[in-house]
Amino acid sequence: MSETIQTSQPEVTTEDTKSVRWGSIISWTVVIGILAMLAWGLLNSSKTRPEAGEVAPEFNMQYFNGYEWEGLSASNLSNMQGKVVVLNFWASWCLECKLEADLLEASWRKYQNDDVVFVGITYADVEPNAIQYLLDYDVTYPNAPDLGTIISSDYEITGVPETFIIDKRGVISHVQIGAVSEQLLTTKIDQLLAQGE
Amino acid sequence: MSRIQFSTWDRKRMARSTVVLLVTLFLMALAIPTMAQEVIDDDQVNEIAKEVYCPVCESTPLDVCETLACADWRELIRTKLSEGQTKEEIFAYFANQYGDRVLASPPKKGFNLILWVGPIVAIAVGLFFFSRYLQVLKASNQQEAPTSTAGPVVEQTLPAADDYTARIEQELAKK
Numbered sequence: 001m002s003e004t005i006q007t008s009q010p011e012v013t014t015e016d017t018k019s020v021r022w023g024s025i026i027s028w029t030v031v032i033g034i035l036a037m038l039a040w041g042l043l044n045s046s047k048t049r050p051e052a053g054e055v056a057p058e059f060n061m062q063y064f065n066g067y068e069w070e071g072l073s074a075s076n077l078s079n080m081q082g083k084v085v086v087l088n089f090w091a092s093w094c095l096e097c098k099l100e101a102d103l104l105e106a107s108w109r110k111y112q113n114d115d116v117v118f119v120g121i122t123y124a125d126v127e128p129n130a131i132q133y134l135l136d137y138d139v140t141y142p143n144a145p146d147l148g149t150i151i152s153s154d155y156e157i158t159g160v161p162e163t164f165i166i167d168k169r170g171v172i173s174h175v176q177i178g179a180v181s182e183q184l185l186t187t188k189i190d191q192l193l194a195q196g197e
Numbered sequence: 198m199s200r201i202q203f204s205t206w207d208r209k210r211m212a213r214s215t216v217v218l219l220v221t222l223f224l225m226a227l228a229i230p231t232m233a234q235e236v237i238d239d240d241q242v243n244e245i246a247k248e249v250y251c252p253v254c255e256s257t258p259l260d261v262c263e264t265l266a267c268a269d270w271r272e273l274i275r276t277k278l279s280e281g282q283t284k285e286e287i288f289a290y291f292a293n294q295y296g297d298r299v300l301a302s303p304p305k306k307g308f309n310l311i312l313w314v315g316p317i318v319a320i321a322v323g324l325f326f327f328s329r330y331l332q333v334l335k336a337s338n339q340q341e342a343p344t345s346t347a348g349p350v351v352e353q354t355l356p357a358a359d360d361y362t363a364r365i366e367q368e369l370a371k372k
Contacts, residue, residue, distance in 0.1 A: 023325055030322050037311065093265035124252050124295060126269045148296040149252055159253075 049156035052174055056085070056166045057154040061119070061144035064131060069117065069142040077170065083115045084192045085166040086185070089152060091125040092133035094160045100179040101137040107185050108141040115168065116189055120144070123152050123160050167192045237278045245274050245284055248301040249291055258301070 050057060060076045069075050077085065088104060090097040108118040118141035122130045127145060134143055146152050155164060163176040165188045174188050246259035253266040260271075270291075277287050288300055297303045305313050 019329070023322075023329060027322050027326060030319055033311075034315065034319065037315070091266065093269055124266050124270075126273045127294075129269055145294070147294060149298070150296070152252075153296075 047156055049158070049175065050164075050172055052172050054172050056087075056164065056170050056172050059121075059151040059154060061121070061142070061151070062147065063142050063144045064127075064134065067142045067144070069119075075142075077166075080117050080119075081170055082168050083117050084168060084189055085164075086116065086118045086189070087155075087164040087166060088118065088120050088180075089123050089146075089155070089157050089160050089162045090120055090133075091123050091160045092129040093125065096179050097161045098137075100161055101133075101139065103180065103182055103185070105137060105139050105141070107182070107189070111189055112141070114193055116193070118142070121146050121151050123157065124149065165189070165192070167195065235279060237275045241278055242271050242275045245278070245287055246271050248288070249274075250299050250301065252295060252299060 056077060058077050060074070062074045063069070063072075067073075070079075072079070086104075086107075088100075090101075104118060104120075108116075111118075120134075120139065120141060120143035122143070122145050125145070130143075130145065133139075155162070158177070161176075161179055163174075163180050164172055165174040165176070165185075167173045173192055174184075176184065243260040247261075249259040249270065250256065251259055251262055251264070251267045251270055254262050254264055257267075259267050259274075274287060277290065282290075288304075291299050292304060303312060
């Protein structure tokens, strides 16, 4: 004895198959795109400050009016290869920056004829205030605004002042969080100048 | 027609009047830019500041941020408003100087466009697939409850039901 039932065969048209196939392609593209964006976001958020021993991230600067370096109104880190670079992040609203302003200028004047470059980058500052600060402290070494906050993002600074001392090969030698001291600047610069390239 | 002749006194008076007029015009000309720079109150500044985020204190809008940096930024907004700049011009300035991330609503261009279009595309694709799923579900329901006109009919035996019946018959035969 056997039981019989009646069933109807599903009618699947070519149109249905095509639309489902295209739908799958689009949906997978969207899913992969969203995952890629998330991955990119995670990678960016997990970036850490470049530390001593790491290659210093490249940066481009357009100096403030009245400032230049070797006749250039704009330059980048690559231009400074072969020189010790003292990269200082500061802001006119930063009280601690004012404590080191005179020292940085004095050190620049001391070393400017050696293979040393001092570079100041303003962080989240208002241009008229930054220029007034430079005038107030009689800062003569090249200074530039951080347009688009790109340089401070690449160096992952967590505040100001922060100073990166970079050797002649473009490798970070020291990261100073907070104001620099005369002893630190002199010791580090002399040591890096003695190293050669 | 007789010619009008001015006395020395008249000439002096006219000269004085001309000087007074010129001085008045000069002072008015000086006053025009001052008049154009209208006084901007805090509400006008905060209307823009609430849509700007200073990188120093992330996730705190500029209008409520109490740091010195944010105070400077608010003053900059006030200056730009007094110069007659529009909200859009001020946002563009901030984006150029400090990056798009300082704006609550990033400009709809370049990579930022994905942020605006992405969710809409994702919702559209989701709706498409949901509608397809509903169609398939509806079709399968129709298959489970066939009508006499529901397409070609085939006869099918169910092996499981057949086994079950056979076992019952065997058990009955034993008795």
